[in-house]
Amino acid sequence: MDYRAFTNDSLTMMYESVRGALASDDAQKAAGAAPRFRVRETADWKQHAGNLEVEMLNRGMFFEIIDWSEDQGRVPLGLVRRPFPPTTVRIELADCVLPSDDPSANVGTVE
Template sequence: MYEAVQGAMAADDALKRQESETKFRVRETPDWRHHAADLEAEMIKRGMMFEVIDWSEDQGTLPGL
């Protein structure tokens, strides 16, 4: 399920680069972050290894950087 969140985000990012409307709206919908956080907590509890989703791409950059 966690990989599905990553896949949906990748699909949205690809559409955005093509200047198309995003399909899943992962970065725009807080429920996606909550769902991913719940999955992360469960995987940590189970001692599973996983790559944490980098949500930083939706952050703006500071002027002059």
């Protein structure tokens, strides 16, 4: 598939469809039913998602990576998950202290 031919919105829609199919399978499995889409059992799903990720990264798009771990819906030890808001940090070169020959200098710090 030529992923370069798709618009950014099309790539996002396809990627979110993979995420939705995975979530559906996980919910069905948790309910004791057979997964409808068999995302985890079919390597092509993961390859398709990976190809979408590569194209979206090449375009500089921002997206949330799919969590392929089996326990993505479980909380260990009864802890409550608190999602952290996405944060973008931009550091300008002028804000950085560059390495110095002086060993007492704070090398690599941001001011």
